[in-house]
Amino acid sequence: RKEVEQDPGPFNVPEGATVAFNCTYSNSASQSFFWYRQDCRKEPKLLMSVYSSGNEDGRFTAQLNRASQYISLLIRDSKLSDSATYLCHSGTSYGKLTFGQGTILTVHP
Amino acid sequence: ETGVTQSPTHLIKTRGQQVTLRCSSQSGHNTVSWYQQALGQGPQFIFQYYREEENGRGNFPPRFSGLQFPNYSSELNVNALELDDSALYLCASSFWGAYEQYFGPGTRLTVT
DSSP: OOSEEEOOOOEEEETTOOEEEEEEEOOTTOOEEEEEEEOTTSOOEEEEEEOTTOEEETTEEEEEETTTTEEEEEEOSOOGGGOEEEEEEEEEETTEEEEOOOEEEEEEO | OOOOEEEOSEEEEOTTOOEEEEEEOOTTOOEEEEEEEOTTSOOEEEEEEETTEEEEEOSOOTTEEEEEOTTSOEEEEEOSOOGGGOEEEEEEEEOTTOOOOEEOOOEEEEEO
């Protein structure tokens, strides 16, 4: 079983839609969680941190569920510019960093 | 503030050859991590360097090795290249103890 798993998608949604991604992790010792965005043939860029209390940044909301060992990312009012691959990331200890395989999102007019 | 830089941008090598990739960390960051990203996959953690020593390592063979220099820049060396080593190699820097990764643009390696 992979340490961090994501539904690869692709998710195809119209502009204005709400879309949610989940990411499960297997190591209960995982301490920190993040979402990254990666555009085609570019490097990943940090999107937001994920906390048990939730984290909201404009149209984006991230949530951590430790009991079920998953993190989520909710995007409201999708824009064409949101089209990208979304990567979840967990840090288990210093020097142990794991990414999921990424979820592809395409927002169409 | 200077971001993470990597060189070269692209590289083509032949199976069996050796390659060295370079990375300069973001200003103020003292920790460097290297990742391999195959097409359609997420970045796979290779190793992390802090204080010029390897701090953690993913599931990569010993022919993947690295260095960190006093100015926090880093090198990734791969010996005896295999076709499966063809990938985007990403360097990320951070502060020691922080998990957030700040990536460079990557080096695209093609092994023929």
